[in-house]
Amino acid sequence: MLKQVEGSAAVAEAVALCRPEVICAYPISPQTHIVEGLGKLVSAGRLAPCEFINVESEFAAMSVAIGASAAGARAYTATASQGLLFMAEAVFNAAGLGLPIVMTVANRALGAPINIWNDHTDALSQRDCGWIQLFAEDNQEALDLHIQAFRLAEELSLPVMVCMDGFILTHAYERVDLPTQEQVDAYLPPYEPRQVLDPADPVSIGAMVGPEAFMEVRYLAHAKQRQALELIPAWADEFKRVFGRESGGLAHTYRLEDAETVVVALGSVLGTIKDTVDELRDQGVRIGVLGITCFRPWPTAAVRAALANAKRVVVLEKSLAVGLGGIVSNNVSASYPGSPDDVHTVVAGLGGRAITRASLRRVFTEAIEGRLEHVTFLDLDHKLVERVLAREREQRRSGPIAEGILKDLGVVAAKIG
Amino acid sequence: MKPKPFAITLDPGSSLANHTGSWRTVRPEYVDRLPPCNHACPAGENVQGWLFHAEAGDYEQAWRVLTRDNPLPAVMGRVCYHPCESSCNRGQLDQSVGINAIERYLGDEALRRGWKFQPPERQSGKRVLVIGAGPSGLSAAYHLAMRGHAVTIREAGPVAGGMMRFGIPKYRLPREVLDAEVQRIVDLGVTLELNSKVDDVLAARREGGFDAVFLAVGAHIAKRAYIPAGSAAKMLDAVSVLRGMETGEQPLLGRRVVVYGGGNTALDVARTAKRLGAEESIIVYRRTREKMPAHESELEEALQEGVLVKWLSTIKQAGESSITVEKMALDAKGNPQPTGQFETLEADSVVLALGQDVDLSLLDGVPGLEVADGVVKVDDSMMTGHPGIFAGGDMVKGERTVTVGIGHGKLAARNVDAWLRGEQWVHPPQHELATFDKLNTWYYTDAPKSKQPILDTIRRQSTFDEVVGGYDETTAQFEARRCLSCGNCFECDNCYGVCPDNAVIKLGPGKRYEFNLDYCKGCGICVSECPCGAIRTVAEEI
Amino acid sequence: MTHQPIRFYQTGTFTVGNRLLAQEQRSVQAQAGRTNSLNSGHRACQGCGEALGARYAIDAAMDATNRQLVAANATGCLEVFSTPYPETSWQIPWIHSLFGNAAAVATGIAAAMRVKGRENVRVVAQGGDGGTTDIGFGCLSGMFERNDDVLYICYDNEAYMNTGVQRSSATPPAARTNTTMPVGSSTGARFGQGKNLPRIAMAHEIPYVATATVAELRDLEAKVRRAMEFRGARYIHILVPCPLGWGHGSAETIRMARLAKETGIFPVFEAEHGEVTNVSKIRRPLPVEEYLRPQTRFAHLFKPPGHPEIIARLQQLADRNIRRYGLLDTEAAS
Numbered sequence A: 001m002l003k004q005v006e007g008s009a010a011v012a013e014a015v016a017l018c019r020p021e022v023i024c025a026y027p028i029s030p031q032t033h034i035v036e037g038l039g040k041l042v043s044a045g046r047l048a049p050c051e052f053i054n055v056e057s058e059f060a061a062m063s064v065a066i067g068a069s070a071a072g073a074r075a076y077t078a079t080a081s082q083g084l085l086f087m088a089e090a091v092f093n094a095a096g097l098g099l100p101i102v103m104t105v106a107n108r109a110l111g112a113p114i115n116i117w118n119d120h121t122d123a124l125s126q127r128d129c130g131w132i133q134l135f136a137e138d139n140q141e142a143l144d145l146h147i148q149a150f151r152l153a154e155e156l157s158l159p160v161m162v163c164m165d166g167f168i169l170t171h172a173y174e175r176v177d178l179p180t181q182e183q184v185d186a187y188l189p190p191y192e193p194r195q196v197l198d199p200a201d202p203v204s205i206g207a208m209v210g211p212e213a214f215m216e217v218r219y220l221a222h223a224k225q226r227q228a229l230e231l232i233p234a235w236a237d238e239f240k241r242v243f244g245r246e247s248g249g250l251a252h253t254y255r256l257e258d259a260e261t262v263v264v265a266l267g268s269v270l271g272t273i274k275d276t277v278d279e280l281r282d283q284g285v286r287i288g289v290l291g292i293t294c295f296r297p298w299p300t301a302a303v304r305a306a307l308a309n310a311k312r313v314v315v316l317e318k319s320l321a322v323g324l325g326g327i328v329s330n331n332v333s334a335s336y337p338g339s340p341d342d343v344h345t346v347v348a349g350l351g352g353r354a355i356t357r358a359s360l361r362r363v364f365t366e367a368i369e370g371r372l373e374h375v376t377f378l379d380l381d382h383k384l385v386e387r388v389l390a391r392e393r394e395q396r397r398s399g400p401i402a403e404g405i406l407k408d409l410g411v412v413a414a415k416i417g
Numbered sequence B: 001m002k003p004k005p006f007a008i009t010l011d012p013g014s015s016l017a018n019h020t021g022s023w024r025t026v027r028p029e030y031v032d033r034l035p036p037c038n039h040a041c042p043a044g045e046n047v048q049g050w051l052f053h054a055e056a057g058d059y060e061q062a063w064r065v066l067t068r069d070n071p072l073p074a075v076m077g078r079v080c081y082h083p084c085e086s087s088c089n090r091g092q093l094d095q096s097v098g099i100n101a102i103e104r105y106l107g108d109e110a111l112r113r114g115w116k117f118q119p120p121e122r123q124s125g126k127r128v129l130v131i132g133a134g135p136s137g138l139s140a141a142y143h144l145a146m147r148g149h150a151v152t153i154r155e156a157g158p159v160a161g162g163m164m165r166f167g168i169p170k171y172r173l174p175r176e177v178l179d180a181e182v183q184r185i186v187d188l189g190v191t192l193e194l195n196s197k198v199d200d201v202l203a204a205r206r207e208g209g210f211d212a213v214f215l216a217v218g219a220h221i222a223k224r225a226y227i228p229a230g231s232a233a234k235m236l237d238a239v240s241v242l243r244g245m246e247t248g249e250q251p252l253l254g255r256r257v258v259v260y261g262g263g264n265t266a267l268d269v270a271r272t273a274k275r276l277g278a279e280e281s282i283i284v285y286r287r288t289r290e291k292m293p294a295h296e297s298e299l300e301e302a303l304q305e306g307v308l309v310k311w312l313s314t315i316k317q318a319g320e321s322s323i324t325v326e327k328m329a330l331d332a333k334g335n336p337q338p339t340g341q342f343e344t345l346e347a348d349s350v351v352l353a354l355g356q357d358v359d360l361s362l363l364d365g366v367p368g369l370e371v372a373d374g375v376v377k378v379d380d381s382m383m384t385g386h387p388g389i390f391a392g393g394d395m396v397k398g399e400r401t402v403t404v405g406i407g408h409g410k411l412a413a414r415n416v417d418a419w420l421r422g423e424q425w426v427h428p429p430q431h432e433l434a435t436f437d438k439l440n441t442w443y444y445t446d447a448p449k450s451k452q453p454i455l456d457t458i459r460r461q462s463t464f465d466e467v468v469g470g471y472d473e474t475t476a477q478f479e480a481r482r483c484l485s486c487g488n489c490f491e492c493d494n495c496y497g498v499c500p501d502n503a504v505i506k507l508g509p510g511k512r513y514e515f516n517l518d519y520c521k522g523c524g525i526c527v528s529e530c531p532c533g534a535i536r537t538v539a540e541e542i
Numbered sequence C: 001m002t003h004q005p006i007r008f009y010q011t012g013t014f015t016v017g018n019r020l021l022a023q024e025q026r027s028v029q030a031q032a033g034r035t036n037s038l039n040s041g042h043r044a045c046q047g048c049g050e051a052l053g054a055r056y057a058i059d060a061a062m063d064a065t066n067r068q069l070v071a072a073n074a075t076g077c078l079e080v081f082s083t084p085y086p087e088t089s090w091q092i093p094w095i096h097s098l099f100g101n102a103a104a105v106a107t108g109i110a111a112a113m114r115v116k117g118r119e120n121v122r123v124v125a126q127g128g129d130g131g132t133t134d135i136g137f138g139c140l141s142g143m144f145e146r147n148d149d150v151l152y153i154c155y156d157n158e159a160y161m162n163t164g165v166q167r168s169s170a171t172p173p174a175a176r177t178n179t180t181m182p183v184g185s186s187t188g189a190r191f192g193q194g195k196n197l198p199r200i201a202m203a204h205e206i207p208y209v210a211t212a213t214v215a216e217l218r219d220l221e222a223k224v225r226r227a228m229e230f231r232g233a234r235y236i237h238i239l240v241p242c243p244l245g246w247g248h249g250s251a252e253t254i255r256m257a258r259l260a261k262e263t264g265i266f267p268v269f270e271a272e273h274g275e276v277t278n279v280s281k282i283r284r285p286l287p288v289e290e291y292l293r294p295q296t297r298f299a300h301l302f303k304p305p306g307h308p309e310i311i312a313r314l315q316q317l318a319d320r321n322i323r324r325y326g327l328l329d330t331e332a333a334s
């Protein structure tokens, strides 16, 4: 059924169709509309039997989900940014315990400075937590990925994080195709836990494991994720059979045929990138796009294959490995058959900074012309940062410190505001 | 279901594979310590042992355990001065357990219900002569009979009971109680020959074809003291007064009676005199109340009945209707010394209660048999210097109480039995004493001692009705349950419960517990928390 | 006292069992067939009060729920000594997630059970004092406030034991821990700090709050049983002496708990819907010194020249408890 709805509403509907049994909610922008939507559905009795729990923190949200999942319930929560970090310990724990929780991360920047707008720093900070991480390109995909996520999670006994760009997707009204309950039921069998807290078959979950077996436990987690690389495309195929559209999988390629330059990115920015690429293609530039849907497990083979013929790669990412450069690009480099020097990192859109076609066009052109630095920051106010840096250098050398700071604050703070 | 996650998810209770017993440096061990009551009992009763059954309301079993050592519980429950209670650990907590009264309850219950002794399955074919049917002789006869020996008791008097009959007034021991308990011993197949004085032990043994002899003729020749007395002065001795009460020759004591002496017998006579109508019954005793050998409770009862005591006094002279007493004073050593102050007391009669001697005439010419200080010498096995002739009770050295006599009878019987088989009886090793410090008294409920009913004073002054009444069942059980079970497991489950390692195995009712040394870490909590001190810690041999 | 004191067999109801009581009058721990929810082979120190308290409480809960019980456990000694791979001592369905989230995990389990229509399966969360009063406090308070159907049991050994005895907000004043060392002018943990979690729990007005110690098994079991009669959030705070952290002999664990109660330092009571409904009276009143002296964590108070003024302050704390809860027979509970 086609419907013009807000992204959050679409996701709420999708999650609802998956018959969640326990939903934990703690508000944080830009995730709020999702859980509000679900809350309304639960209140209306549409999801019965389902428990909607207003917890006191994200840490509790994930913890309640852990308990529910371990007790055999299909558990869901959503968060973003600070919230994700607030629950970080439990996020790792859920993965370690192999509990198939599904969580939406409405991607948002991390403070300080506090900022509610979109980038990928939050999700990528958790890249090694053991969760499967899927990134949606648009609202239709966000919706579809949630349905796939439950299937994936439960088949693999692993938690899955569905990442969608805060505001850009969560708050955007788009037309989406909402599947029917029958379709979802046909795709998603009831949850059959691999381990469950049940008085009839008592087990101890969450043992302490020492050096004698810890490596093995970690290896097995790794092996399971690597296995997922084979299963994810298969379930995407099945998804297509049931729902009649392509969605999910490890990665999407766009106009890669004969592309010498490949732009790699995650999430909604792929739309703008594709538009830009279309423009460049129209001008005869051999450029294509690789959109990563599955960031964890990292689809090494798929990336390698997609980049096999690329002369250069531009990784445009909404995240920053402070002190190094790119996070995604680092992963891409590892899977690029060519020289790492030909993998460019473009850090873009941090804290919600707009990514325009013009700017993209500029960096892609620079890359093609060999003028792009290894790591660049899209649309950075170079003048401003230079001034601040200069001041700081100066300050360290001369003048009464307090006076220097005041001066700096007065001028610089007003400017950046 | 798919296989469970490796290492993180584990099967229930699997830690049994980890034997934490290897951590141990000390080990708990169940012990049976000797309860102080048992330890103090001259008759060697397993007091704690029979209380255990009484607690459960199994009075017959309690009585059976009791009578393994003492065949006269209804008597003992009245006349014993119960050293068990004086040493009872509960005395340090609140008040001692009323052991004696419970014993009486059991004895009475047995009589009421007609419980009999279980005769032995086989007879030994040996014959034993017991001379004297007092407590010691009856006890020996019982224990010997229970061991399969054919026992004949020869008693000089017309009835059995000895000092239980002739020394203890019936207001303390009703005769039907005594008779019934004696009869039960006779019913075991013991031959009791009354009015059958033995003048020559060796002849009696030979003629009767006895394999062994137990002498228990007691001590009933009253000790005399020299008191200048006028010809008309009426001087009697306690033994004959009390004996007269039994044989119907009721003594004529007059309105004012003076009893000379400070033992229980003195009190018995004084109290008897009161009941016989004496207006004044005065005890003259040369020391103080604290030094009086008589039992405190008896003195108390006597005073209640109106008996008077002249402390620190000796009789200097007795006249027709008065006596002269001299006041005494205690010297530095606590001995009474004359003061030269005199006093006259009116007295229609003076009864001397100064102790008794043994009639040793029947022992003349027994080779090897030795006498010293007026009593027969016996070795550890209660045997005299003459093989096969044993002796006990008041005629040997020791405290002269019914209970001691019963104990002698039991000990002698064991030794006679061994001797008849050509063996030597050896006392089994004694357990360590269960002293108060071994207990964890926190666990015991607060419970005051139960009182026995007492006859009202008027009737005590005019009749020979029994003064002290018995417990009813509820009281007996309550009182039994005050027992701390010192040193002996009473299956309270504390060790089983308090072990943090579940290393105590509960074996089921009556079977107590066992340590599971595979898991016991030796923390010692069970030892500290055992209420009754039945667990100890021993070093682990490494 | 919640339990009906049995009027009298030798030890009344003070002992674990009593051979003369009817089966249904006996404690759960006295049963030969008790669950031993925490099995032998665990790695708790010798004489560990927490191991004991946990078995007491969970066996009682098993009994009260007809063995339909699931537990969530916070990180801490109890978790570490019971479930080191490859063996677990638990015989019940049990999960350990994190140090600070046991209450929330339990909420999740309870929610799952409700969804599955298995409300007969009851949920217990448990942790040490650190996991309860400090790091897990947020989750605990949330669970209380939502009145989730969870019984939370805190095993209070008054410090972070598993990490080697550091101060928690349940550490009593003057106690030595490795982070409150009585060196220089310091006399151990400071006065005027710390949290009274049972009272905080009561402030949430949850259906049931109780304190207990390992020294009074019947009382503890009765409280677990009572707790299981309610739906909603319930809290039981059990004092569990720790030979290692308190520095008393391993055989003295129960005695220490008993002394804590008898001196008034640790009030034993229960409250329903925020109001005290019952207190366990002190049976044999004792000065706090009796409790302090056997523990090396208080040894600095007795080393010459001694600190009578500190002991007096601790006595005042005990006296306040005695007044506040009416712990002596003559005083009424407030």
Ligand SMILES: Cc1ncc(C[n+]2csc(CCOP(=O)(O)OP(=O)(O)O)c2C)c(N)n1
Residues within 6 Å of the ligand: C050, C075, C076, C077, C078, C099, C100, C127, C128, C129, C130, C131, C132, C135, C157, C159, C160, C161, C162, C163, C168
């Ligand atoms: C988030 C986190 N912080 C710190 C720790 C370290 N830690 C593990 S157990 C423990 C002490 C537990 O103390 P408590 O809760 O009182 O239980 P106890 O060991 O005393 O029974 C600490 C501090 C941890 N595991 N997780």
Ligand code: SF4
Residues within 6 Å of the ligand: C043, C044, C045, C046, C047, C048, C049, C050, C051, C077, C078, C081, C157, C161, C162, C241, C242, C243, C244, C245
């Ligand atoms: S440190 Fe204390 S709480 Fe931890 S196992 Fe040892 S005794 Fe038990």
Ligand SMILES: [Mg+2]
Residues within 6 Å of the ligand: C128, C129, C130, C155, C156, C157, C158, C159, C160, C161, C162
């Ligand atoms: Mg602790």
